[in-house]
Amino acid sequence: MAVQRSESLRSLLSSVTVFLLLSLCVFAEARVKGFGKFSEGQDPECTTGGVCEELWFTQKLDHFNGADSRQWKQRFFVNEAFSRPEGPVFLMIGGEGPANAAWMQDGTWLKYAEKLGALCFMLEHRFYGKSRPTSDLSTGNLRFLSSRQALADLAHFLSVTAETRGLGDRHWVAFGGSYPGSLAAWSRLKYPHLIHGSVATSAPVHATVNFPEYLEVVRRSLASENADCPKIVEEASNTLVKLLKDPETYDNITKDFNLCSKLQIQTEMDSAYFLETLAGNFMDVVQYNEDNRGFEGVTGTNITIKVLCEAMSDSSLGDPYQRYAAVARFMMEAFSVKCLDVSFNSYLKEMTNASWEGPAAGGGRQWVYQTCTEFGFYQSTDSPDQPFSGFPLKYHVQQCADFFNVSADQLAEAVAETNEYYGGYDIRSSRIVLPNGSIDPWHALGVTQDISPELPAVFIEGTAHCANMYPARSEDLPQLPLARDYIFLFLQKWLNQ
Template sequence: MNMALERCALLCNVTLFLLFSLFVVGEGRYKGFRKFNQVQDTSQRAVSEEQWFTQKLDHFNGADSREWKQRYFVNETYYKPGGPVFLMIGGEGPANPAWMQYGTWLTYAKKVGALCLMLEHRFYGKSHPTIDLSTDSLRFLSSRQALADLAHFRTVMAETRGLTNRKWVAFGGSYPGSLAAWFRLKYPHLVHASVATSAPVYATVNFPEYLEVVWRSLASENAECPLLVKKASSTLVERLKDPNTYDNITKDFNLCSKLQIQTEMDSAYFLEMLAGNFMDVVQYNEDNRGFEGVPGTNITIEVLCGVMGDTLLGEPYARYVAVARLMMDTFSTKCLDASFNNYVRDMTNTSWDGPAAGGGRQWVYQTCTEFGFYQSTDSPNQPFTGFPLVYHLKQCADFYNVSAEQLAEAVAQTNEYYGGYDIRSTRIVLPNGSIDPWHALGITQDITPDLPAVFIKGTAHCANMYPARSKDLPQLALARDHIFLLLQKWLKQ
C-alpha cells in the first residue's frame, strides 16, 4: 500500500503503492512513512498502548519452533458483550495508533458494539521477527506469512479473551485491503466478513496503468494540466542529455549535490522522484488524513494544476520546478538527494537501524518477490518520461538477487494463489475511488451480491476509511453508509 520529497528523505523509493504506509492503510505507492504525533489526552493514550503477541516465525514449517513478538493494539471503548470483533490489518509501515482513536471503522464499531484490534504487519514498525533485514531474513516476509499471522492471532485472542463465538470482521486499506480480502478468502472459518478498501488484488510486474490514471485525474481538474506536465517532463529529459545543463538543473531543483547522470538508472531515479510529486498528490487527493499527523494535505490536484497553469512562472519546465519547490517548502526539505548511488547504499543496508528499515527495503522486497506493481512510464498515455520497467527490475536484481524471470514467476504464483480479479468468496466489500490510480488493479464492479464493489466517483486512495467531515463529497458519505448497511446485514447472517 506520502510525498516524493518525504520518500526521498526516508529512502523508500519503491515504485509502488502503494500504497499506502505507516499504519493500517498501506502507503499505496509505498515510498515513505510518516510519523503520527501522539495526542496528549491520557484516556486516548491508554487506548493506544502497545501490546505484544507471541508469533511463529515460519507458519509453514512445523520443524521450525522459533518465535518472535508482534505488536498489536486494543480499543475496548465501544465493546458490548456479545458484540463482534473488528480487526484492522497493518501494512507496509509502522502500525499507527491514531487508527485506534479515529476512522470510519470506529464509527461502525460504536454502532454495533465491536471490540477493536489492530495487528502490525511482520517486518514493519516494531514487529521484528529476525535479527536483521538481510535477504535471507526477508524470506520470512510475505503476504502468506502475514495472513497466517492474522489467523494465529485471531485464534489465540479468541481463546484467551472468550471471543470464540464472536463474529470477526477484517478491515484494511491498500495492501492491507488486499490482505483483508485474502484473509476472508483463505481463512473463511476465522473471519466472517471483510472491508477491503482500495485493494490491488491483481498482481502485475508492469503497472503503467497507474500513470494513465494520474493523467485522467489531472485532466479531471483541467484538460491542459497533464499536457503541461508532459511537456515539462519531456523538456527535463532533453536537458539531462547535455551535461552542460547539470549546474542549472542542480540549482533549479535545489539538489543536495551537483547532479551526476552517468547511467540510465541515475536519470530514472531523478525523474521518478520529481514525478512522485504529482503521483502522490493524485493518490491522496483531498483525503482526510490530517488526523495521522500527515503534512501537506492542503496540496491537491487543484493546487498542482494551478501552478502548472500559471503562465507568470514562465515555460512549463519552470512551473514543474515551482511544483518541486512547493513540495520542498511543504515538507521543510532543505535539499533533494537525487543520488541513485546513495539510494542503493541505503536500500542495501540490512540493519534494523538502517535508513530504509522504516519499510522501504521490506516493501521493495515484497514487490520483487510477490507483486511487481511497478509504475513505469511504458505507456504513451501518461504524463512522464524516463523510468521504464527495466529500471525497476534492475533494483530487484541489485538489492535481492531476484531476476526478471523469477519475479514474473512469483507474480504469476500470487495470482494463482489468490485468484487476482477472479475472487471466489462471500461477504467481502471492495470500495475504490475513481481518482485513485490503484483502482486499476482493484474490483470496481460487483462480482456477486455477496462480493460487492463500491466505486466512489471523485475520491482518492482509501477515502472511505478516514474520519468523515462536512466537506466530504455526498457520494463518499453515501458509500460509508452503504458499507455499514452491508456489515449490519452480514453480521446477522
C-alpha cells in the same frame, strides 16, 4: 491573475512543514511502495483511555515449517470501548509501515464498531514498525516476510485470542486499506472459518509486474481538475528528458531543481531515478488528493491536484519546464528540505543497508522486497497515455536484482504465483465489500464492479486512496458518506448470517 496564483501557491506551501518527506528524500522507494503510508504520520497524543497501549502477542516465525520452533513478539492494540457481549470483533490489519494508534481513536471502522458493539483490535504487520521477527533485514531473513506469512499471523492471533478472551462465538470482521485491504480480502478467502467478513478498501488484489496504468490514472485525475494540466506536465517532462542527454545542461538543471550536488548522469538508472523523483511530486498528491489523513498526524494535506495544476498553468513561472522546476523548489521549501538528493547510488546504499537502524528500515527495504517477491506493482512510464517519461519497467526490475538478487524471470514467476494463489481480480469468496475511489490510481488493480451479491464493489467518484476509511468531515463529497453508509448495510446484513 497569474501572479496572484503563484503567490497563493507559495503562501500555501510555506505553511506546510512536513508532507511526504520520505518522498522527497528517497522518493523512488515511496512510489514503488505506492501506498506511501510508512513514516508519514506521527502517533498522535492518546486521549482515549488505554487504546494506544502497546500489547504483544507471541507469534511463530515460520507458520509453514513445523520443525521451526522460533518465536517473536508482534505488536497489537485493543479498543474495548464499544464492545458488547454479543457484538462482533473487528480486526484492523497493519501494512507496510508502523501501525498508527490514531486508528484506535478515530476512523470509520470505529463508528461502525460503536453502532454494532464491536471489540476492536489492530495487529501490526510482521517486519514493520516494532514487529521485528529477526535480528536484521538481510535478504536471508526477509524470506519470512510475505503476505502468506502475514495472513497466517492473523489466523494464529485470532485463534489464540478468541480462546483466551472467550470470543469463540463472536463473528470476526477484517478491515484494511491498500495492501492491508488486499490482506483483508485474502483473509476471508483463505480463512473463511475464522473471518466472517471483510471490508477491503483500495485493495490492489491483482498482482502485475508492470503497472503503467497507475500513471494513466494520474493523467486522468489531473485532467479532471484542468484538461491542460497533464499536457503541460508532459511537455515539461519531455523537455527535461532531452536536456539530460546534454551534459552541458547539468549545471543549470542542478540549480533549477536545487540538487544537493551537481547532477551526474552516468547510467540509465541515474536518469530514471531523477525523473521518477520529480514525477513523484504529482503521483502522491494525486493518490491522496483531499483525503482526510490529518488525523493520523500527516500534515500538508491541503496540497492538492488543484494546487499543482494551478502552478503548472501559471505562465508567470516561465515555460512548462520552469514551472516543473518551480513546483519541485516550492515543495522542498515547504517541507524544510534544503536540497534534493537524486543520486541513485545513495538510494542503493540506503536500500541495501540491512540494519534495523538503517535509513530504509521504516518500511522501504521491506516493501520493495515484497514487490520483488510477490507483487510487482511497478509504476512505469511504459504507456503513451500518461504524462511522464524516463522510468521504464526495466529500471524497476533492475532494482530487484541490485537490492535482493532477484532476476526478472524470478519476479515474473513470483507475481504469477501470487495471482494463482489468491485469484487476482477473479476472487471466489463471499462477504467481502471492496470500496475504491476513482481518483486513486490503485483502483486499476482493484475490483470496481460487483462480482456477485456477496462480493460487492463500491466505486466512489471523485475520491482518492482509502477515503472511506478516514473520519468524516463537513467538506466530504456527498457520495463519500453515502458509500460509508452503504458499506455499513453490508456489515449489518452479514453479521446476522
